[in-house]
Amino acid sequence: MLLLAFDTATPAVTAAVHDGTTVLAEAYQLDARRHGELLLPAIDRVLREAGVDKHRLTGIAVGVGPGPYTGLRVGLVTAAALGDALGLPVHGVCTLDAIAHQARAEGLAGPFTVATDARRKEVYWASYDADGARTEGPAVDRPADLAPGPQSVGAGALLYPGAFPDAHGPEHVSAGALAGYAAAELAAGRELLPNIPLYLRRPDAQVPAGYKAVLPA
Template sequence: MLLLAFDTATPAVTAAVHDGTAVLAQAFQIDARRHGELLLPAIGRVLAEAGVDKRRLTALAVGVGPGPYTGLRVGLVTAAALGHALGLPVHGVCTLDAIAHQARAEGVTGPFTVATDARRKEVYWASYDAEGRRVEGPAVDRPGELAVRPGAVGAGALLYPGTFPEARGPEHVSAGALADFAVTELAAGRELLPPRPLYLRRPDAQVPAGYKAVLPA
């Protein structure tokens, strides 16, 4: 297996190549406003560092969020275009699941919650058991509306210590962790998600109401 993975659901623009055993190369850059500019160069760098021609890839994995509309669609559109051009299957991964997988690899134990910043004083969150399996969520809520959740990870948890005491990193998803999660799930015979976005709420942009017609009826 040669799997290319990437995610744009958080402020991090991240890509990685995994050979089915280990991560061969990965890139990670935080810039919430430049997903569209940074993703393809990041993909090019990890393929070059891994010494993998894109035509040798066997699958793609992409983070499906939850995340803000503008950033999230960059990764999903890129995955759809590459999958079509290269004739590859495209697997979706919940971004919160990938962060949970990364947290466990970095030593987080016991039940915990992953929370990322959803802006508008809200967080995207999901809860996991001691084995790292998701047991609740994903959802989007104001932290004050949630019960106190100790042992949380993620940038959203770090923003609201009253709800997420003793919060810690990782703050954002790593494509290396996302790739490893995807490979692990596929090797166990478990299906991943379709490559469709988990927005969880409507986009900020709305069609204006009551606008004047400029063409004759």
């Protein structure tokens, strides 16, 4: 197995190559406004650092959100284009599941909630049991409307400490963790998600009220 993994659902632009057992190379950069600029160079860098020709890859794993529309679509379109060009399967991974996998790998024990920043004073969230299995979500809500578990991770939890008990990192997803989660699920024979975005709400950009279409005569 040789997976190329990447995610653009959070402010982190992150990519990794995973051989089914370990991360061979990983790139991670925080910049919420430059996903489109940074992703392809990051992919090129991790392939070079791992010493892996793209034609040797066996699959692509991509974070499908939830996340803001503009950033998220960069990763999904890139995954679709690479998958088509290289003839590779594209496996979608819920970004919150990847953060949960990362938190448990870093030693988190017991039930917990993952929350990322959804803007508009809301968070994208999901809850997990002690084994890391998702029990609720993904969903988008105001922090005050939630009853999270005894522990919380993610940038959304850190942003609203009054609503999330014992909030700590990881803040954003790591492509290495996403790749590790995808590799474990595939090795166990479990299907991952399609390459379809989990937006959970309408994009911020809207057609102005009273807009009139002008058709040619």
